Amino acid sequence: MNKVKRIVLSGGGTGGHIYPALALYRVLKEKADVEVLYIGTQRGLESQIVPREGMPFKAVEITGLKRSISIDNLKLIFKLFNSTRKAKQMIRDFQPDIVLGTGGYVCGPVLLAASMLKVPTIIHEQNSVAGITNKFLARFVNKIAVCFEEAGHQFGKNQHKVILTGNPRGQEVISTPPMPQCLSEQFGLKDDQPTVLIFGGSRGAPAINQAGIESLDKWLTANYQVIIATGQSHFQELNEETVEKINESSNVRIVPYIDDMPSVFQAIDLVVCRAGATTLTELTALGLPSILIPSPYVTDNHQEHNALSLVKKKAAVMIKESELNGQSLFQKVNQLMLASKELKAMSQAAKGMGITDASDRIIQMMNELV
Incomplete structure (x- = not known):
C-alpha cells in the first residue's frame, strides 16, 4: 500500500x-x-x-x-x-x-x-x-x-x-509498446533491415554530426540503414539540396529531431550517441548496443565515466571526441554491424546492466x- x-x-x-x-x-x-x-x-x-x-x-x-x-x-x-x-x-x-x-x-x-x-x-x-x-x-x-x-x-x-x-526513465522506456512499422512510417525505411541511429542528444552535437556526414558516401553503399538526427539548429545549417538527395536514397536519412525516441530505439540495432545518464539508462533498459562519444564539455568529465561503466561490462564501445572523424566512426559502426555475434553479446551485456x-x-x- x-x-x-x-x-x-x-x-x-x-x-x-x-x-x-x-x-x-x-x-x-x-x-x-x-x-x-x-x-x-x-x-x-x-x-x-x-x-x-x-x-x-x-x-x-x-x-x-x-x-x-x-x-x-x-x-x-x-x-x-x-x-x-x-x-x-x-x-x-x-x-x-x-x-x-x-x-x-x-x-x-x-x-x-x-x-x-x-x-x-x-x-x-x-x-x-x-x-x-x-x-x-x-x-x-x-x-x-x-x-x-x-x-x-x-x-x-x-x-x-x-x-x-x-x-525511472528506464522503467518508462521498457513499458513503451513497440511499433513494428516505426522505421517505415517515420522515415520511409524498411522495417526488416538492420539500422544504425546516430545522434548527439536533443540539441545535437556538431562533432558527431560532422563525422556522420563525412561518411555519407560509405553509408549510401552499406548493406544496412543509417539515420542521422542532427538537432534542429544544426539541421538548418546543412545544404537543403544535399539533404533532399540523401533522403531520397534507399537506406540513409538525415532528420533534425526524433520525437518518439523510445519507439525508435526499439526498432534499431546500434546507437551512436553521447553518454548522458538518461540516454544510457534507456539503452541498458532495452539492451541496445552502443558506440558512445562522451561530451568533453561537461562537469568533471562525467560522461566519459558514464561511458566507461558500460565499456567495462562490454555493453558498449567508446570513441573519444578527440579521436572522432568520419573514418573512425564508419570503421567502428561497420565492424559492429557486420559482426552479429558481437552485437548480440553487447546487447545481452547492456540488458544485464539495466534496471527496469x-x-x-x-x-x-x-x-x-x-
Missing part, C-alpha cells in the same frame, strides 16, 4: 535532471492518488517542461557555485539563504510527506529547507560521478538513490544512506521513510 500522498519533486537545469522526475511522477499517478508539487527555477528547462505535464510548478532563484574565487559566490550565499527561506514557506504551505530531488542547483535550497523542517528527503544521482549539489546535500538527506554503483562510493561518510535504484523497476524501488524507499 502506498503511504505517500503528497510529494515535492525538485530538479532542474538540464533534461537529465528533469525527465527522471517526470517518469517517476507518471508511475506515481498510475499507482495511487497523489498530489505533487514541482519546485524548480524560472531559468531552467523545468519551467517549460513541467507545466506541460500538468504538474503544479513553483520557482526559487538559485545559480551554480563558481569553481574559482569570485564575488558571484558571495552573492550565491545570499541567494541560497533567500531561496531556502522561500522553499521552506512553499513546503510548509504544501505539507508534503516527502521531498525528492533529482539533481541540479535548485535541489540545494529545496532539500535543505525540507531537512530543516524535518520532512523526509531523498536525492537521486543519475551519473557515475556525483554532482556537487548532491554531495553537499548528502549529510542532510535521509536516503541517496543512485544509478551507478560507482557513484555510491563518492558520498564518503554518508555511504550508508546509498541505495542502488536505477533511473527504478520507479518502484524509489516509491518503496519513500514508503519506508514516511
